[in-house]
Structure formats: structure tokens, C-alpha cells
Amino acid sequence: MSNRKKFDANDPFDAIAQMTKTAIATAFGEVMAKAPAISSDPEIQYEALAIGLLVGACGCAIAMTxxxxxxxLRAALLAHLPDAFDQARDIVDLPPLGRPS
Structure with missing residues (x-):
């Protein structure tokens, strides 16, 4: 579906990236399960979860820089965001959206 190279568990980059994606998805799933107990408003849940995810990811990147x-770093994150979004879509078998105009 995309031009991404096939995952290689022996490639250090792929192994670290996969470990990170898995940890974030697991933690995010736990938070999503708890969010309805805090607010039943889906709009509040969506916005708070999305902003929390973005700020948390940026904070982790800042901690390494x-x-x-x-x-x-901010410029690099912004430049890589479209590809990262397309990679996430590819994981769930959706076509890429491509780069914004």
C-alpha cells in the first residue's frame, strides 16, 4: 500500500521505532479506556486525548534535545508529521493522504 520498506526486526532503527510505537499505543489505550469516567463528552475526550498525545510526544523529543x-527539532517534527501520519494509516491498511499542498 505504501513505499515504506518492510519491517526488519534486526534493524536497530526498526526495532527501536517498533518498541516506541508499541509502548505509546499501549499507554494511549489505557488512557482512552479511562477517559469516559472523567468526561462523557466525546468532543472533550477527543481533543484532550489528541492534545495530550501530541504534547507528550513533543515533550519526549525535547527531553532528548x-x-x-x-x-x-520542531521543524523536523513538522516535516516528518505527514509521513508519520501516512505510516500510521498504512498500519491499519488505509492509503496515504500524501503531503499537504
């Missing part, structure tokens, strides 16, 4: 590199 010296403050002087935060501008470059």
Missing part, C-alpha cells in the same frame, strides 16, 4: 536545538 539540548535547548539550543529545539527550533530545529
Amino acid at each position: 539540548a535547548p539550543g536545538g529545539h527550533g530545529e
